[in-house]
Amino acid sequence: MKMPIYLDYAATTPVDERVAQAMLECLTREGNFGNPASRTHLYGWKAEEAVEDARNSLAELIQSDSREIVWTSGATEASNLAIKGALAYHTKSAPLHIITSEIEHKSVLDCCQFLQSLGHEVSYLKPPQDGVIRASQVEQALTDNTVLVSIMHVNNEIGTINDIAEIGNLCRDRGILFHVDAAQSVGKIPVNVSDLCVDLMSISAHKMYGPKGQGALYVRRHPDVNVVPQIHGGGHERGMRSGTLATHQIVGMGKAAGIAKLEQQADFEKYSQLRECFIAALNDLPDVFFNGSKSQSVPNIVNLSFAGVDGEALLTSLRELALSSGSACNSVSVESSYVLRAMGVADELAHSSLRISIGKPTTQEDMMIAAEKIMAAVTQLRQRSLKLSGSAPR
């Protein structure tokens, strides 16, 4: 069977060939297979060296010190460590207050919900229509008990870039910890932890052509930020995250970071062009709504709603394309995207939305085929529903 055109790079990316090669060299008996924590022989020292090289590469990509990088199994674990670990560090037992947004990834939202179950208070900011979370909103939600603000850098569904530097400055002025889920920004746009004033930042390897199951948490050293470990045993990663380091995974993430440093600017320009061509190609299709911000977003994520078509039916007639819809199936029903609903997108339009996300292998031809297929499918579905409603007795 012919594989569909992959346009779901925001869900995950393939591992870059160069990354895969570097990873392969850390697995077998001939390779760098040692335990990085083994201090008594060359196998351990070599593995440790590879891990530290990777740490330096990632630190360089986000302009941090390598001692501020804590390896985790992904951005989900990084956010758990940041949010739950930061709250646990507070000895005050009075309910503490957290500010986050309604459009965060589930890994952040579920951590916040868990903390609510422990008696803490959480404010969920509702984005304006363009989906961009701004510092003024955060400022209005502050209370005397606010200890942590967690706002994502780039939204995974709509590609919007939130006002992170402004929010970071606000938090720094008030002495409030600032966590950022940067899974969709690191490796796509320049990220500088000093400019952004972040204290804690979650990163994922598999969103930037590295392996699944590897991530990192940036933990600021000046001023010193503390998190209580969520996984105990062995004291790895300066006690913040125990467990034998997965050398091949870490080397893969480091290699991916090094490649991103060199290529992200050119990739960004390519994606901008592809997005423009794609949107232009859909120009003749009426009643298409752009979800998000045209001026403040990454070019690799495009989210569109097609009025008058059912999202499920649309995906079914687009089998040659691999993309995400604005609906998520859970065990009982098809629910429209909570991100789109939070932005005030009507339920029907949220259901009829598609997320097209572009990646390194995407070509101009892929985008033209995608535009054609979408145009044909939407037109056909609209005609069909017209016929149905036309013949229905009223």
Ligand SMILES: *Cc1c(COP(=O)(O)O)cnc(C)c1O
């Ligand atoms: C993918 C993603 C995550 C989860 O990352 P994992 O490494 O898969 O745990 C978190 N936040 C955002 C915004 C993401 O896109």
